[in-house]
Structures are given as structure tokens and as C-alpha cells.
Amino acid sequence: MEDVTLANSFGDDVDILYLGKDLPDDRSLLSDILYLSKYDEIWILDLNVQWTEGGRLNEGEIxxxxxxxxxxxxxxxxxNTYSQSWSRKLDNVFGVKILRVERPVEDGEDWDIVFGGKVYPYNDxxxxxxxxxxxxxxxxxxxNGNPAVTMNHYGSGVAVLMTFNPIKAYVEVDHSFLEVYLAISSEALKERKNPPTVGTAKKTLILLKRVxxxxxxxxxxxxxxxxxxxxLGFLPVDLTVFFVAPLVPFWGRIKKRKRCKHLLEAISxxxxxxISKLAEEMGEKARRLKFCVAVLKLKRTISMLDISRLGEKDYLITLHGLEAEGVAAWMIKRYPRLMEKIASHPxxxxxDLARTSNMPPYEVLELLREMSRYGVVEIRKMPFDYEVYPTRALSRWFEE
Known part of the structure; x- marks a missing residue:
């Protein structure tokens, strides 16, 4: 929080991008030229790897x-910002070459800073x-004659390097360092050619890219x-339903509306x-019907049933609300003898069904259990077997 203490000393016209690991702000702003260009000056005094969220400046930020x-x-x-994030690009911007980092064990006067004819004590x-x-x-x-603060013209702006720790110098050594910082700020603003600007074309491209x-x-x-x-019907039916959903409000303008009406008539x-049998009856390719099937399902005009457990790797299409009758009608065509026995012998x-249909008992039971889910038959448990009763959805087909 020492950084915040110093930043607050500059007055009210300062925004703080806090990058401490405890409660970091959005660091991506350091790579946002539109954000940065709103400010006359940007001070990054102590981007210390040990305490900073995201560590040193990366190549994009530099x-x-x-x-x-x-x-x-x-x-x-x-x-710390300079030495821990060092790159040739930084040296180019600040107009310096790094030689070494000094780590004195004891404090002395050699590294005290001279600015404007005044000496500012610094803890070595x-x-x-x-x-x-x-x-x-x-x-x-x-x-000792080494540079403490350098200023370099780069493009239309100015880059200032403080080769000491400006945060600790102000907070822990001498608050009069604020005089140095304010003077440097004022001089740098005078030295630059113009306020930071981003060209209209570039700004447009950046905003477009973001969108x-x-x-x-x-x-x-x-x-x-x-x-x-x-x-076009190239996706599986269930995915087609998902992607067609946004188009349902435009049903009246969809060119396939006529085909969908014919499809509904055939289902009725x-x-x-x-779907494959429907395509055969209409003389169409199955994929060309998927869109209409999806639209009618979403409009709750038809139902689309997965009948893989009834022995068919396809979807069964029925009128909405008449699913039991639809399943019964399809089962009569697929298992006519079995359905006739159930309807005529409640x-x-x-x-008995297994013997007459020449099917294993467990297959008959699994098939009828699936049919019972759709309300086509009713299965009742007996001590050693099951009794099967037709529902109205099945028996009505044998009354006509």
C-alpha cells in the first residue's frame, strides 16, 4: 500500500491501477493503448515481482x-520496474544501458541524491x-556521480527513469522527495511535444477488433x-432443433414453409x-426434411421421439398430444403379429407373446416396457410372468 500512499500525495487528479496480489485491479489495462492514452502521465514506480499480480512487465505491456x-x-x-522487467525495448525507450544493480550492505552518503542543488538522503x-x-x-x-534520474525524448513523449526505489525513498526516508517527483512531473510535461493521441483509424481498428x-x-x-x-439439414436432428430455434419467429417468411405444410399433412x-420413411413417402432426401421437423417441433405441432430402444435408429414423428397413437401406429407396421395378439387377447x-412372435421373452419384455412409457400398453406383474393389456391408443387401430 506504500504505492497508494505516494499516489495520494499527488492530489485528486490521479487514478490508481492497483496491482498488488491481495486485491489486484484489471492488469490487462496496461496493454490497452486507448486506456493509457487518457492520461498525461503514467507512473509505474515499483512493479516488484514478489508483490505484484502478474509479475514483471511482459512484452505486450512494454x-x-x-x-x-x-x-x-x-x-x-x-x-524495480526497470530492473525486473528489463528488455532492450525499455533501454531504447529510456535512452539508457543497464550496467548493474548495487546492493550496499550499509547505508552511506555515496548514494544520496542531488537534485536542483539540494541533497536528498537515500538509504543505500x-x-x-x-x-x-x-x-x-x-x-x-x-x-558518487551515477545517474539518479534520467529523462529521454521518445517519439512525441518523454520517458523518465528513477534508478532508486522512489516508493521507499518517500515513505520510509524523507517525504521531501515529493518535491523531486512534482518537479520531474512538471518538467516532463513541458518537454513532451503533445498530449498522447491515438489516430482515428487505429482507434477504429482497435474497437472493431474488441467487438x-x-x-x-x-x-x-x-x-x-x-x-x-x-x-440445409447437414446437422443431426437434435442439433438442428437447437440452431433453428432463433428462426421460429420468422416462420412466415421462411421459404421452406410450403414443404413444411406438406410434411405436416403426411404426418397427420x-x-x-x-424421418427416413417420411422422406421416402414424400420423395425427398431425409436431410431436407430436418429443418421442417425442427420448426414444427419448436412450434409444438409435432413430437419427435427417440425410438432407438424400440429397435430403430431414427426419430419417430407424431402429432403433438397424440404420441401414444403415433407410436402404436408405427409398432403395428413394424410388429403386426405381436400388436394384433396384444389387442385381441388382453x-x-x-x-405366450414370445412363443407366438418367435422372439426371446426378455426381448419382448424390454420392447413392451418401452411401449408402456408411451402409453401404448399396460404391463402387470404376475408371480412368474407379466400380463400385457392394450391401451385405447393401440386397440382403436384394430376397431377400424
Missing amino acids: ETLAEYVGSGGVLVVGL TYQEVVVRTAGAKVIAAYK LLHPLTLGLIAFIFLELPAY VMRGVT GITIL
Whole structure:
């Protein structure tokens, strides 16, 4: 929190991006040129790997900060930010070359800072980074002659390097260091060519990129991309239903509406029919019917039943609310002898049905259990067998 203490000393016109590991703000803002360009100055005085969320400055952050300075911003960094995030790009921005980091064991006067003819005591044990200027000018020096503060013109902006720990110098040594910081801030603003700016074209591209790469946008694009294969019937039926759902409100404008009406008429006549059989009856490819099936299901006009447990790897299409009759109609076509026995001999046993249909008893039982789920038959437990009774949905077909 020492960083916050110093930042508050600059007055009210300061925003703090807190990157401590305890309660970090959004660090991605350091890579956001539109965010950075709102500020005349950016001070990153003590980005210490040990305490900072995300550690040292990464390559993208350094590039963005360099762009900010080049566009007219003022960037001020301290010892830890510079030394722990060092890169050739940083040296280029600050106009210096790093030589070494000094770690004195005891405090002395050699590393006290001279600025504006005044000496500011500095605790040597807080470390110092020794640099050689490569374009930058020295605006404050240690008593031993090494640069303490350098200033470099980079593009339209200014980069300031404090080779000591400016946080500890202010908080733990001498509050008069604030005089140095305010003077440096004022001089840097005078030295820059213009306030930080981002060109209209670049700003537009950045905003467009953000919109396009937003998770919601990517999801929408992916959804729209999959709408076409759903419309053309290249997706499985259940996925087609999912992707067709947003199109239901536009049912009146869908070109396949006529085909869907013919499909509904065929289902009304056949009562229970698989998609493949429906396609055969209508003289269409099965995939071309999937869209209409999905729309009618979503409008609750028809029901789509998975009949894989009834021995058919397909979906059975019935009128909504008449599922039992539809399943019964389809079962009569698939197992005519078995259904006729159940309808004409209420209470017939599983063993009797197995003998007459030439099917293993366990297969008959599993088949009839699945039929009972749809309300086609009723199964009653006996001591050593089961009795099977037809429901109205099945028996009505044998009364006509």
C-alpha cells in the first residue's frame, strides 16, 4: 500500500491501477493503448515481482507503454520496474544501458541524491541500478556521480527513469522527495511535444477488433455459421432443433414453409412415421426434411421421439398430444403379429407373446416396457410372468 500512499500525495487528479496480489485491479489495462492514452502521465514506480499480480512487465505491456510514450505520453518508472522487467525495448525507450544493480550492505552518503542543488538522503540498502546514458539526459545524480534520474525524448513523449526505489525513498526516508517527483512531473510535461493521441483509424481498428473478439460476438458468429448447415439439414436432428430455434419467429417468411405444410399433412395421415420413411413417402432426401421437423417441433405441432430402444435408429414423428397413437401406429407396421395378439387377447403373458412372435421373452419384455412409457400398453406383474393389456391408443387401430 506504500504505492497508494505516494499516489495520494499527488492530489485528486490521479487514478490508481492497483496491482498488488491481495486485491489486484484489471492488469490487462496496461496493454490497452486507448486506456493509457487518457492520461498525461503514467507512473509505474515499483512493479516488484514478489508483490505484484502478474509479475514483471511482459512484452505486450512494454510495447504498449512504448507506443503510449511515442504518441506523447509521459512514462515514469522506478528501480524495480526497470530492473525486473528489463528488455532492450525499455533501454531504447529510456535512452539508457543497464550496467548493474548495487546492493550496499550499509547505508552511506555515496548514494544520496542531488537534485536542483539540494541533497536528498537515500538509504543505500534499498538498492540502486547503475546505468549509462545512451541519449537520455541526467536531471538528478547521486553524490558518487551515477545517474539518479534520467529523462529521454521518445517519439512525441518523454520517458523518465528513477534508478532508486522512489516508493521507499518517500515513505520510509524523507517525504521531501515529493518535491523531486512534482518537479520531474512538471518538467516532463513541458518537454513532451503533445498530449498522447491515438489516430482515428487505429482507434477504429482497435474497437472493431474488441467487438469481433468479444466472447459474445464470437459465439454469435459461430452460431450464425452453424445456422446454414442446420437450414440445409447437414446437422443431426437434435442439433438442428437447437440452431433453428432463433428462426421460429420468422416462420412466415421462411421459404421452406410450403414443404413444411406438406410434411405436416403426411404426418397427420400416417400418425407415426420415422424421418427416413417420411422422406421416402414424400420423395425427398431425409436431410431436407430436418429443418421442417425442427420448426414444427419448436412450434409444438409435432413430437419427435427417440425410438432407438424400440429397435430403430431414427426419430419417430407424431402429432403433438397424440404420441401414444403415433407410436402404436408405427409398432403395428413394424410388429403386426405381436400388436394384433396384444389387442385381441388382453392379459396375454410375455411367455405366450414370445412363443407366438418367435422372439426371446426378455426381448419382448424390454420392447413392451418401452411401449408402456408411451402409453401404448399396460404391463402387470404376475408371480412368474407379466400380463400385457392394450391401451385405447393401440386397440382403436384394430376397431377400424
